[in-house]
Amino acid sequence: MKVGIAGITGKFGHLLTTHLLEKDNVSIQGLCRDPSKLPEEIRSSPSVNLVKGDAFDDTAVRSFVQGCDVVVCCYLGDNKLMIDGQTVLIDNCDELHVSRYVASDWSLDYTKLELGQLFPKDPMIHVKSYLETKKNVSGVHVLIGAFMEVIFSPYFGLFDPKTNTFRYWGEGDEPMEGTTYDDAAKFTAEVIVDRNATGVLRFLGVRANIRELARTFEKVYGKSVTLERYGSRDELYKHMHDLRSKNPQDIFSYMPLFYYYYMINGQTLLGPNIDNARYPNIHPLDWEGFMAKWAAEELPASYNALRN
Template sequence: MTFTVGIAGITGKFAKRLVSHLLKRQDIAIRGYCRDPSKVPEEISSSSQVTLIKGDAFDNDSIRTFASSCDVIVCCYLGDDKLMVDGQKALIDACDECHVPRYIASDWALDYTKLKLGELFPKDPMIHVKAYLEDKKVQGVHILIGGFMEPIFSPFFNIFDPQTNTFRYWGNGDEIMEGTTYDNAAEFTAAIAVDATASGIKKFLGGRATIREIAQSFEKVYGIKPSLESRGSLDDLYKLMHQMRDESPSNIYGYMSMFFYYYWINGQTLVGTDLDNEKYPAVKPVSWEDFMAQCPVQALPAAFFALSG
């Protein structure tokens, strides 16, 4: 018997990895939803297991066509607040109308359930969507994986300097960083998608380490001793990120990474140690050290950007 997984936003980098894991099973059918099916890689679009439906996030007729006959829908949207809130609400409403039993929300990074609205503004849509799902017939599924590992080494966070092999950090350097790679998170998501009994909040992690431990793993894997550079306390970071937003609120990318970093390491959004990893033993967690062992040192800074390929 075929189990049908709907993937909204199938052209995204996370969605493509999710599809690659789902297609390893012959009993899985995939219904993909996107604005431009020509952007779906040929190895996906040519699969006999994949059906693509064209439409935008607010085309209710197309969304219902997409949702029909799905056993679960996974939202892989990534965009502005309108897409992440209203776009997901449109999918959720379609789930109710088309009797789709489960909806996997576009959550993943950080445990936003411990945040108040406005604290980490990019996660506000997730708070709204979770609340919306609580009044619906479709069962909401929320997958939390700590933070994605790849961006830590990219210029976005400005933590790792590949020219000098320096790790910059805020705090005392002993704050826990929970992390999971994109591909590992996609593996866990695939496992949850095909598990018809999985609902509610599910927590997975590839690994937990401090920036000091990550630097030690870097030396172990690459044979290069990195430097550690303190940028100040967490209070210093909090003041700076709010100052930057107050002075130039439209320059979101100038301060957004600081907000993410602050709430990632201040302990508030930790997924913790009570995980669902062991319920899906076929998925092997990829630790910080494992991730570096899989990635050449010269490729680390571009690991996040390479995901779009």
């Protein structure tokens, strides 16, 4: 099986490549702007061929797609890249009869959202609809909840490593779903080599609320934590829209709040059925297993690290 990975040099593309190379009879065709960003062991692998080019270089994209059995998009960027860049890939897959296209989805179940609610997921809604118009290529959508590493990141703002404080909106009993980057890559690798895997597939590492997360932290690290409540879900909704209205260009001041709101309001939860049982060889980490891999002070930077 020849697997095309667009955006192979990114964190997720790198992890996915690593897991695919562990499988028999899989070769990889990677699309990237700078092959030097990949480690030498991947660049020099006889099972890997790299095509240099960007997402809008139709000649490079067509060369990349040619001969692939399945193409995976690992792009992460603005709406132009996530919609128009994927359109270029999808059109070439359709024309060249690539049987499956794994869209750049993963975090949260955006299929339960309306356009405009969680604006960073709007491109995924557009891409899913576009794939449904194609005759020769089937869409594959892997959903995993939130990436666990991101929940601890400074970007998300829930955890203060200096004071071991967990800050939250809501009542503190709202379930949050998470899967590690590496487990998400493992599940995606299984989906890729499973020729019958199409449509929406949902995989989950753990479901827990912020209070349970704090208790797990105390158990793993033997450190006391503080829980600090920002306000209600309704107050969060108003706050995030106020920030966006007052300064729409400062996207990182409010985008994490939009993600958090739609995580805890229940709308984007996976299920009621998940597909973990489809690949019983994968045993995803829960919060305790995840924390056991990191020193407490490393948690905020875990989203930047590559660790299997």
